[in-house]
Amino acid sequence: MSERKKVTLPTLFEKMAKGIPLTMITCYDYPMAYLVEQAGIDMVLVGDSLGMTILGYDSTLPVTMDDMIRHAQAVRRGTPNAWLIGDMPYMSYQPSDELAVLNAGRFMAEAGCDGIKLEGGQEVVPRVRAIVAAGIPVMGHLGLTPQSVSSLGGFRLQGRSARQAKKIVDDAKALEEAGVMAILLELVPDQVCGLITERAKVPIISLGSGPHAHGQLLIFHDMFGLYPKFTPKMAKKYGDAGKVISDGLRQYVEEVTSRVFPEPERYFRIKEEEYAELLRLLEQDAPHN
Numbered sequence: 305m306s307e308r309k310k311v312t313l314p315t316l317f318e319k320m321a322k323g324i325p326l327t328m329i330t331c332y333d334y335p336m337a338y339l340v341e342q343a344g345i346d347m348v349l350v351g352d353s354l355g356m357t358i359l360g361y362d363s364t365l366p367v368t369m370d371d372m373i374r375h376a377q378a379v380r381r382g383t384p385n386a387w388l389i390g391d392m393p394y395m396s397y398q399p400s401d402e403l404a405v406l407n408a409g410r411f412m413a414e415a416g417c418d419g420i421k422l423e424g425g426q427e428v429v430p431r432v433r434a435i436v437a438a439g440i441p442v443m444g445h446l447g448l449t450p451q452s453v454s455s456l457g458g459f460r461l462q463g464r465s466a467r468q469a470k471k472i473v474d475d476a477k478a479l480e481e482a483g484v485m486a487i488l489l490e491l492v493p494d495q496v497c498g499l500i501t502e503r504a505k506v507p508i509i510s511l512g513s514g515p516h517a518h519g520q521l522l523i524f525h526d527m528f529g530l531y532p533k534f535t536p537k538m539a540k541k542y543g544d545a546g547k548v549i550s551d552g553l554r555q556y557v558e559e560v561t562s563r564v565f566p567e568p569e570r571y572f573r574i575k576e577e578e579y580a581e582l583l584r585l586l587e588q589d590a591p592h593n
């Protein structure tokens with residue numbers, strides 16, 4: 305595709321106003337981001353889920369700011385035109401407003417992000433206000449918030465009861481009043497997502513929360529079979545790249561061990577006369593008895 309224009313906040317809000325669904329994907333490195341750019345995805349999240357999908361942890365909690373910055377830099381190089389969001393990792397914003405602004409600023413200054421994302425509702429409103437006051441766009445994140453998965457009872461649907469659902473609705477309103485530019489709803493019942501979307505003046509993005517949001521988010525590794533431990537129910541697999549890679553690796557092992565690879569067209573030779581001269585020069589250097 306031809307090079308597209310840079311996605312901006314007005315771009316996102318214009319699409320929202322016209323009822324054009326927003327596309328969003330989570331990815332973590334340059335090759336992925338390059339493909340995402342060619343596809344014309346609107347928004348890219350460098351998620352702290354890289355702790356699981358890239359670094360092999362069992363949760364997102366061990367991920368550091370330095371991890372996030374390095375991956376965000378790579379993704380920015382691959383997708384210069386998407387609206388790029390850096391995911392604030394565990395304890396990079398919870399302790400204080402000052403730390404939150406400092407780390408959000410690192411995403412902007414060091415990685416060229418367009419905004420940041422943090423988890424939580426009314427309890428993080430002071431952090432949201434402080435970051436927004438510093439001139440940094442913020443995306444909220446409600447429902448299943450992986451940094452709090454221990455207190456949520458695991459990776460499961462949030463807002464099943466009316467009381468829990470009202471808490472999510474109230475949190476969404478509080479985040480919007482605090483100045484977020486968008487809200488991600490992860491694993492929230494579709495009716496609740498629809499209710500929040502109807503009332504919202506900012507884009508609502510669904511991750512496993514149904515079709516009623518202004519846009520949808522999927523994780524690259526889930527979409528293409530690249531995370532070996534499990535595939536979430538909410539993830540649609542658009543291709544099995546994991547199988548393609550696995551089959552290719554097995555074929556490589558077989559061809560190397562059976563001396564099929566490398567074939568003559570895969571390597572290089574010098575001219576025979578140059579090789580003969582090399583042998584002559586080595587002979588000259590050899591010690592003589």
